[in-house]
Amino acid sequence: MAESMSLEARLKSEIRAVPDFPKPGILFRDITPLLADVETFDACIEDFVARYRSQNVDAIVGVESRGFLFGAPLALRLGCAFVPMRKAGKLPAATFRRSYALEYGEATLEIHRDAFRSGPRVVLLDDLLATGGTALAGAELVEEAGGEVVEIAFVIELEALAGRASLSRWPVHAQVVYTADDASGPQ
Amino acid sequence: MAESMSLEARLKSEIRAVPDFPKPGILFRDITPLLADVETFDACIEDFVARYRSQNVDAIVGVESRGFLFGAPLALRLGCAFVPMRKAGKLPAATFRRSYALEYGEATLEIHRDAFRSGPRVVLLDDLLATGGTALAGAELVEEAGGEVVEIAFVIELEALAGRASLSRWPVHAQVVYTADDASGPQ
Numbered sequence: 001m002a003e004s005m006s007l008e009a010r011l012k013s014e015i016r017a018v019p020d021f022p023k024p025g026i027l028f029r030d031i032t033p034l035l036a037d038v039e040t041f042d043a044c045i046e047d048f049v050a051r052y053r054s055q056n057v058d059a060i061v062g063v064e065s066r067g068f069l070f071g072a073p074l075a076l077r078l079g080c081a082f083v084p085m086r087k088a089g090k091l092p093a094a095t096f097r098r099s100y101a102l103e104y105g106e107a108t109l110e111i112h113r114d115a116f117r118s119g120p121r122v123v124l125l126d127d128l129l130a131t132g133g134t135a136l137a138g139a140e141l142v143e144e145a146g147g148e149v150v151e152i153a154f155v156i157e158l159e160a161l162a163g164r165a166s167l168s169r170w171p172v173h174a175q176v177v178y179t180a181d182d183a184s185g186p187q
Numbered sequence: 188m189a190e191s192m193s194l195e196a197r198l199k200s201e202i203r204a205v206p207d208f209p210k211p212g213i214l215f216r217d218i219t220p221l222l223a224d225v226e227t228f229d230a231c232i233e234d235f236v237a238r239y240r241s242q243n244v245d246a247i248v249g250v251e252s253r254g255f256l257f258g259a260p261l262a263l264r265l266g267c268a269f270v271p272m273r274k275a276g277k278l279p280a281a282t283f284r285r286s287y288a289l290e291y292g293e294a295t296l297e298i299h300r301d302a303f304r305s306g307p308r309v310v311l312l313d314d315l316l317a318t319g320g321t322a323l324a325g326a327e328l329v330e331e332a333g334g335e336v337v338e339i340a341f342v343i344e345l346e347a348l349a350g351r352a353s354l355s356r357w358p359v360h361a362q363v364v365y366t367a368d369d370a371s372g373p374q
Binding site for chain 1: 203205208209215217219222223224225228229232246251252253255256257259260262263266267268269270271273276278279280299302304305
């Protein structure tokens with residue numbers, strides 16, 4: 001991979017488009033080739049590290065389960081806590097919980113009530129911003145647990161689904177943006 | 188945390204025992220304090236790195252979703268591929284799949300058929316070894332996809348549930364072992 005390529009171009013070259021998943025007409029952005037290419041995966045994490053290194057971040061909150069893949073390495077490199085935000089019934093201690101509409105159904109997220117003992121400044125991280133329902137519920141849960149959302153960060157944003165509009169209360173960052181022009185089919 | 192403590196003692200000091208989760212009589216080993224303590228989390232990953240650095244590992248397979256938390260940082264530090272093994276219906280391309288009995292129910296795991304293009308030598312990683320059903324299905328799936336299981340690795344082993352017995356075809360390693368003596372109640 002040429003060093004001179006932009007990060008976005010590098011990431012896009014390792015994100016596979018899978019048509020008709022999880023249902024007909026949907027073009028799914030598959031990150032498994034990115035995870036399998038360690039130089040690209042490393043560059044992805046390093047880009048987040050550079051962005052948040054000087055932000056006094058106390059915790060990275062990763063959204064189950066693909067947010068775990070990026071959030072855990074980021075927390076380790078920043079030297080801060082990692083906090084998992086999980087689907088209903090997975091976290092064993094006392095939680096806050098929130099139900100929300102997904103792109104393809106409905107779901108409930110939970111976070112431990114004692115999640116932010118290490119400090120309140122939080123980056124909320126997930127792999128993909130679609131309609132924004134998951135991230136909105138996630139950011140509200142962070143605040144309910146006493147956290148302060150420094151930024152909501154994604155590897156991928158599907159611009160055509162306008163998820164950013166529902167997150168206007170917080171800074172939002174995505175490394176890779178797919179527009180309607182990136183595919184002939186709907187996203 | 189004192190440098191002179193063993194890794195197992197350090198990890199145990201950051202693993203919380205939650206009684207009666209997910210059902211009465213079960214003592215749940217909660218890794219969220221470990222994830223929140225970056226020095227302990229880092230020591231956990233470094234211990235795996237030291238163990239596998241000279242093993243010519245081509246890929247770390249992490250089992251959804253807690254295996255992602257340890258597997259992704261480990262793959263990045265080893266400089267090898269990370270491959271997610273996911274629950275049914277999550278992976279978008281062609282997969283192999285296997286159903287198995289869980290400690291608390293039943294589940295199906297999948298892996299992409301093209302998972303090991305980077306090479307066949309695999310460490311299969313999950314957070315916890317209980318009855319071994321998940322790991323057995325996982326190791327068989329790795330082999331079905333053309334992988335060679337170098338070792339099956341866990342952060343935690345619950346010895347009383349005898350999961351190791353079902354994994355006798357492969358080397359098995361756990362950083363922390365809880366025996367029946369570690370709790371008055373059943374595990």
